[in-house]
Amino acid sequence: MSAFHTSGMTGSGTSRSRVVALDPLRMRARRHHAHALHRGERIWQDGAGPVDLWIELLHGNGFEPRAALAFAVAQDFEDDQFTLGRIPPEDIEKLYGLQVQPLSVFDSLEERALVQTRRANTVLVEVDAFYLPDTRAISYHREHANTTIGIDVIDPNARRLGYFHHTGYHLLDGDDYDGVLKAHTNDSNDANALFPHVEFVKRTRDALTGTPLAEVSADLLCAHLLRRPPSNPITRWRAAFPEHVEMMLERGESFARLYAFNVMRQLGSNFELLAHYLQWMREQGFDIPVQTHTSARKVASEAMVMQCRLARAIAWPQRTLRRVIRCDGRRLRTRGAAACEYRLLISRKRAANTAVLMPRSFAKHSLRKDSEMLPILVLRVFLAPSSSDTSHA
Structure with missing residues (x-):
């Protein structure tokens, strides 16, 4: 939490100052506007969850996510379902200089995620949608379902965090915070404790923009066409x-x-x-x-x-x-x-x-x-x- 001072005049002409508290998490959520792919008229309002997450994560960091969609030409039918869309990590690194690495959780998810978010990294973790307020119309406090979110800010003292999910950026706190993070804590007395699969996203170089971005995207399109279904x-x-x-x-x-x-x-x-x-x-x-x-x-x-x-x-x-x-x-x-x-x-x-x-x-x-x-x-x-x-x- 941060604050700044403002000064003013009372009715009697006496000056006074007051402290206005700023909430960085809430300000970030208000500043984030969904990418154009998630606004306006859409055929599929509930699209591919993993791709929607990355669209907003990239957009939230000032990148153009449409350059990463070349993978869509390689979709296949797997006898009982079509391939779930997912942007390959190597494409993300080539286009935006972002690496996706596995994160080892050896004591608690909260502690490991806090370390990475303080380094300005985003933590990708599969959680229970039961605790996600943005799923209010579907799962929130109604039913349990696995889904992946991207956590970029954590305030452990206030038990709050900010996260990318589906088509936007959201906040959660209180019992929902505990349900997402504190449910995964290593109890030394529990030898069977299991942790979710967790990754983190870190920047290794500047992202491509303009013509270089489009040219690399075209190269990726050619590569994905070579691996298309036979x-x-x-x-x-x-x-x-x-x-x-x-x-x-x-x-x-x-x-x-x-x-x-x-x-x-x-x-x-x-x-x-x-x-x-x-x-x-x-x-x-x-x-x-x-x-x-x-x-x-x-x-x-x-x-x-x-x-x-x-x-x-x-x-x-x-x-x-x-x-x-x-x-x-x-x-x-x-x-x-x-x-x-x-x-x-x-x-x-x-x-x-x-x-x-x-x-x-x-x-x-x-x-x-x-x-x-x-x-x-x-x-x-x-x-x-x-x-x-x-x-x-």
């Missing part, structure tokens, strides 16, 4: 989706929500980030056709459409979902769902009883082999399946 991830997802539908029908809506979170959300939010990255590269003067930006946003929006339709479809009775009444070559309808105006794809494997709820445009445009929407390689790896993939009812 086959189309969306095509493999489509092949696996009928089995996933059966699983969701068996396990109910709660599982379907988790499925959508780890599949549609991770695909859509990744492509939304990719769209922002391609637009930023265009602004830096690189010759990237505008169609790549719009096509990436199309994939992001269609993933959102599919998530919404899946939620509605899973809520139908199973017998209704399975009962495909008529196919006229243009649109499928099911009894009891006459208001359903979207086209369904029929799984060739289980055409008799399974309706696969892929949006029409997701199949017709995003998965069209001869598409002219994507004239460069950046997105073609995702959106160019074999010709058999384009067949639909």
Whole structure:
């Protein structure tokens, strides 16, 4: 806590001075404004948590986070989920001169984090969202969930700290402070004490800016294209989706929500980030056709459409979902769902009883082999399946 003196005049003309206390933590929180990627109209409000954290951490330190989004071209399908977006530490070091190192917690998380924040380093730690006030609408004092935050200021005397999380910078104190930090203290009598995985971010050189930043980002894009998936991830997802539908029908809506979170959300939010990255590269003067930006946003929006339709479809009775009444070559309808105006794809494997709820445009445009929407390689790896993939009812 710091303070400064101000002077003034009383009503009788007698001068007086007063002390105005400043709260550096609260002032920092007020000064921080979310990056443009987290403001305005967004397709996926709840994007990729680890990437959102880094966007705000970099932005809070005066860096341009969009330069670090080249990794988004390498997303893969892992049979039950899409790869969770994460900025590689080596990219962060090349662009911003920041190293991410593991932090050993040998006595208490509070003590080790305090040492690093006093060195102007940020501590990345997985905590329980139950104690995070910024999750008030979801987890705060409601349910327990793991999430990662970036702590940059700690006031142990006041039991308060400041942290980056999701799309902003926040404060917590009191019992929440104890829940985040003091729950992890090494008790010499407890040989089974476990600590969370903790890292810290330290600056080793000045960050790149301007043209050098954009050029290194372009080099990273080329490197990530070389490690892209050998086959189309969306095509493999489509092949696996009928089995996933059966699983969701068996396990109910709660599982379907988790499925959508780890599949549609991770695909859509990744492509939304990719769209922002391609637009930023265009602004830096690189010759990237505008169609790549719009096509990436199309994939992001269609993933959102599919998530919404899946939620509605899973809520139908199973017998209704399975009962495909008529196919006229243009649109499928099911009894009891006459208001359903979207086209369904029929799984060739289980055409008799399974309706696969892929949006029409997701199949017709995003998965069209001869598409002219994507004239460069950046997105073609995702959106160019074999010709058999384009067949639909």
